[in-house]
Amino acid sequence: xxxxxxxxxVLPEGYIINSSKIPLAKEVNKLLANCGCETFPIKxxxxxxxxxxxxxxxxxxxxxxxxxxVRVTSDKGLNANLWNLSAIPGDNQQLFYSILLQVTIEKxxxxxxxxxxxxxxxxxxxxxxxxxxxxxxxxxxxxxxxKL
Numbered sequence: 001x002x003x004x005x006x007x008x009x010v011l012p013e014g015y016i017i018n019s020s021k022i023p024l025a026k027e028v029n030k031l032l033a034n035c036g037c038e039t040f041p042i043k044x045x046x047x048x049x050x051x052x053x054x055x056x057x058x059x060x061x062x063x064x065x066x067x068x069x070v071r072v073t074s075d076k077g078l079n080a081n082l083w084n085l086s087a088i089p090g091d092n093q094q095l096f097y098s099i100l101l102q103v104t105i106e107k108x109x110x111x112x113x114x115x116x117x118x119x120x121x122x123x124x125x126x127x128x129x130x131x132x133x134x135x136x137x138x139x140x141x142x143x144x145x146x147k148l
Contacts, residue, residue, distance in 0.1 A: 008102075009095065009098055009099045009102055010099075011058065011095075011096075011099060012092060012095075014060055014061050014062060015058055015059065015060055015061070015067065016058070016059055016060075016061055017056055017057070017058060017099070017103055018056070018057045018058075018059055019054060019055060019056050019057075021057070022046075022049055022050060022055075023049070023055075023057050023066055023069060025040070025042045025043075025045040025046040025049065026042060027065075027066040028045060028049070028066065028069055028084065028086075029042070029045065030066070031066050031067075031068075031069055031086045031087075031088060032084060032086050034086075034088055034089055035086045035087065035088075035089065035122045035124055035125075036122055036123070036124065037084070037086060037122050048071070048083070049071055051073075052071040052072055052073050052083070053072050053073055053074050053076070053080075054071070054072050054107065055069070055070065055071035055072065056068075056069070056070055056100055056103055056104060057069050058087070058096050058099065058100065066088075067087065067088045067092070067096055068086065068087040068088065068096040068097070068099070068100050069084055069085070069086050069087075069100075070082055070083070070084060070085045070086075070100045070101075070104055071083050071084055072104060072107075072108065074108070074112055074115060075115075076111075076112050076115070077112075077114075077115070078114075078115060078116065079115055079116055079117075079118065080108045080112055080115040080116070080117045080118075081117075081118050081119070081120070082101075082104060082117065082118070082119040082120065082121070083120050084120070085097065085100065085101075085119060085120070085121040085122070085125055086122065086125075087100065087124075087125070089124070093124060094127055094128050097124075097125045097127075097128035097129075098128040098131065098132065101128055101129065101132040102132070105117065105132065117134075119134060
């Protein structure tokens with residue numbers, strides 16, 4: 001998938017994108033729960049974040065609070081997978097989703113060109129995903145999961 005950004009999106013004043021400080025799993029779970037997503041045990045989620053190829057967070061500079069999150073795993077050849085895409089509900093939710101998608105796709109295209117991109121995401125992100133060029137269930141392909 002080729003991604004061409006129509007315009008550079010900008011965070012509201014006081015918010016930053018971070019890709020170096022690993023967020024606390026407790027905070028990620030809180031964000032996931034607020035989006036209606038499944039939460040995870042702290043230790044496995046911490047490990048998943050640490051073992052991801054990269055991640056992005058949106059934080060408020062003053063409040064040290066998590067407003068958005070996405071992490072990426074990849075074989076760096078064929079596939080890149082976005083996991084735990086989440087943004088706090090409210091007026092900026094779609095903007096936060098769109099910015100997370102923009103910076104993530106730009107990094108994948110730059111560092112892992114040619115990878116097809118899949119995403120595990122909540123319904124609240126579908127508008128931003130569609131605007132970013134994602135297709136829901138292309139050719140009838142459905143994702144499956146397995147729980148032990």
